[in-house]
Amino acid sequence: MKKRGQVTIFIVLGIVILVVFGFLFFVRGNVNEASFEEEMSSLTVPKEIESVKLYFDNCVEDLVDEGLTTIGEQGGYINLPKDIMFRSYTNPFSNSLEIYDGLKVAYWYYESANGIEMNQVPSLENIEVELENYINDNFKECYYNIYSFEQEGYEFSLPSLVNSDVKINTNNIQVSVNALVSVNHKDVNANIEKHMILVDSKFGDMYDSAVSIMNKENEEMFLEEKTIDMMVVYDEIPFSTTEFSCEKKIWQKxxxxxxxxxxxxxxxxxxxLDQPESSGAIKTNDYFEIDIPKKAGINDYFIYSTSWPMQMDVSPTKGDILVGDAITQSVPEISKFLNLFFCLNNYHFVYDIKYPVLIRLTDSKGYTLQFATMVRIDNNQPREYNEEVVNYDDADKFSKDFCENKVMPVETRVYDYDKFSSIAGASVSYKxxxxxxxxxxxNEDGLLQANFPPCLNGVVIAQKEGYEINGESLSTNSESSAAVYLDKYYDLSLDIKTLDLDDGYTRLIEDRYQTVIQFENLDNGYVTMVTQDDKTIKLTNGNYKITEYLLTSSDLEIELKSDTFTQCVSVPKAGVLGLFLKDDKCFDTQVESSELTDVIVGGATFEWNQELSSAKKITVYVPYDMMPRVQNDLITIFNNIQTTKDNSNFRYPSVE
Known part of the structure; x- marks a missing residue:
């Protein structure tokens, strides 16, 4: 009992100490504000000089307004932190969100192009220093309009040294500028040594709310959780399900x-943010409310614009096409048929997504504090917040030093693969x-002579608009050279026709048919997909594997028996030394018996090569085989697709 009594006493003492410290902190804050206002009131000058003092006070207030506006718009910074990598195709996010040309907002959390988590939350003290420096650097602007006083006989001695002090409080900002201005007017001399103003602003309150939002996001990943909900709810985003449909199994990434x-x-x-019941405001949908109390007089906005970047990697894909991975089943031929993704819509896609969200807070005086954060989905899961996220001020030394340590001379040439001509203005990076x-x-000769950081088995990456991106392996631990060849895109008009395998006749696509054609360049990996709705196609020269399907609606309902099968998705995973490997994620799916009304009636798969540099148009012929009546007919059509190219009436694509 004695020990329990001692513990109780310690708890009570702890509570008392916390209350006392909280009270002292509150009192000290009020005393400091009262002391500031008292000193500000004591700064008096002769009546003849009051207009000059008022002018400089107003000028300081304008400088504070300008600096605070910039700080609020740029995420707490007047001078944005520098990214060690330029914003580019390979680094679209950088370390700031470009809202529009000329306005950038710092990310308070983001993942760098090198895969390092970064934290750029400015402390309130740093913001105060930024504002102090802005006032010090721009106080001379107050000198420009004193000529109107000089015309009235005022004489000035202006300061060479300006020293400001800024204190951001919850509901105001205290600004004190030590800048000695000596004034003489009609034998009246006065020194204005200090300029003090009190700005009515909830910037401190907005900063507290902003930090609370960022902490909440790092703890609960509410933006990531809601993003995953969107992926599950909206049909436009293929996620994980099983359907019987021939039309919904093709998605362009x-x-x-x-x-x-x-x-x-x-x-x-x-x-x-959570709107208090006592505010009298109309409550919005609770699902969208974040469990952070909304402060009085502060409005909050969460924004994503479709003009901003979003990075989305999906597995499994083939180029720009989302396709399901192999289905494992005890009956091989049924498995092949089920793997024909146009008729059995079973899939489980794994997403990695990055995009920015802008959080904007405003007060009733028109002041704004906004910042950006990066939303990250990793393998369909919210990002995991690392408590040791790297701060901007002590960013990962290896990554920074690596790109700055460009000491090995490398001569890089970039060529057009078709013409073997030089490509000027190609962007070159090294991974x-x-x-x-x-x-x-x-340069204009397609040559870049520059120093590279030393690395064993790195990759030189070249890219230019109108060409397929390409890379070449290169070790830069000694002086070396590299040549990168880019395949040019050729824009061709597209014509798709059906081909009857019985008589060899070709016809225009009828409305009852749907065609899906995939072009996969076996030389450079370029993949594209078109349907009869497309009028043009973009191709590069090379050897292609072309896969064609012809689909239609059937008057008969073809029965598919229930079964269980396993679907595996290959997703990238990081290996030793940062090398990327493949990992399989498998999912068992129970397929209930059902009837198909959308069926495949023909198709083909074959290899094709054609010089395209002078081509203007391509015509593709999609074979018609037969109208299936039962499940075995569908399996027959699928098996025939592999050998259709051997039919005497088969036709390869033609160009002109």
């Missing part, structure tokens, strides 16, 4: 990305494990 941007923009805009360094651009 580029279109899914655009749909995802629109969905995110619409939903992020609905997120709000070593997870680090990507921008090197420069080729």
């Amino acid at each position: 580029s279109q899914v990305l655009e749909d995802m941007k629109g969905i995110v923009s619409t939903n992020i805009d609905q997120i709000r 070593c494990f997870s680090s990507i360094c921008y090197i420069g651009e080729t």
Whole structure:
């Protein structure tokens, strides 16, 4: 009992100490504010000089307003932190969000192009220093308009040294500028040694709210959780399900990305801080409310614009096409049929997504504090917050030093693969494990002579608009050279026709048919997909594997028996030394018996090569085999697709 009594006493003492310290902190804050206002009131000058004092006080207030506006718009910085890598194709996010040309907002959390988590939350003390420096550097602007006083006979001695002190409080900002201005007017002399103003602003309150939002996001990943909800709820985003449909099994990654941007923009805009019941405001949907109390007089906005970057990697894909991985089943031929993803819509896609969200806070006086954070989905899961996220001021030394340590001379030439001609203005980067360094651009002769950081088995990456990106392996631990060849895109008009395998006749695509054609360049990995709705196609020269499917609706319902199968998705995983390996994630799926009304009626798969440099148009012929009546007919059609090219009436694509 004695020990229990001692513990109780210690708890009570602890509570008392906390209350006392809290009270003392509150009292000290009020005393400091009262002391500041008292000193400000004591700064008096002769009546003849009052207009000059008022002018300089107003000028200081204007400088504070300008500096605070810039700080608020740029995420707590007047001078944004520098990124060790330029914003580019390989680094679209950089360390700041470019809202529009000329306005950038610092990320308070982001992942660098080298895969390092970074924290750029400015302390309130740093913001105060930024504002002090801004006032010191721009106080001379107050001198420009004193000529109006000089015309009235005022004489000035202006300061060469300016020293400011800024204190940001919850509801105001105290500014004191030590800058000796000596004034003489009609035998009246006065020294204005200090300029003090009190700015009515909730900037301190907004900063506290902003930090609370960032901490909440790092602890609960509420933005990531809601993003995953969007992926599950919206049909436009293929995620994980089983359907019987011949039409919904093809997605273009580029279109899914655009749909995802629109969905995110619409939903992020609905997120709000928790509105107290006592405020009398109309409550919004609780799902979109974040468990952070909304402070009086401060409005909050969560924003994503579709014009901002979003990075989306999906597995499994083939180029720009989302396709399901292999289905494992006891009956091989049924397995092949089920793997024909146009008719059995079973899939589980694994996403890695990055995009920025802008959080904007405003007060009733028009002041704003906004910052950006990066939302990250990793293998369909919210990012894991590392308590030791690297701060901007002590960013990862290896990554920074690697790109700065460009000591090995390398001669890089970039060529057009078709013409073997030089490509001017090609952007060149160098990748070593997870680090990507921008090197420069080729000159008019397609040559870049520059120093590279030393690395064993790195990759020189070249890219230019109108060409397929390409890279070449290169070790830069000694003086070396590299040649990178880029395949030019050729824009061709597209015509798709059906081909009857029985008589060899070709026909225009009828409305009842749907065609899906995939072009996979076996030389450079370029993949694209078109349907009869497309009028043009972009191709590079090379050897292609072309896969064609012809689909239609059937008057008969073809029965598929229930079964269980396993679907595996290959996803990238990091290996030793940063090398990327493959890992399989498998999912068992129970497929209930059902009937198909959308069926495949023909197709082909074959290899094709054609010189395209002078081509203007390509015509593709999609074979018609037969209308299936039962499940075995579908399996027959699928098996025939592999050998259709051997049919005497088969036709390869033609160009003109």
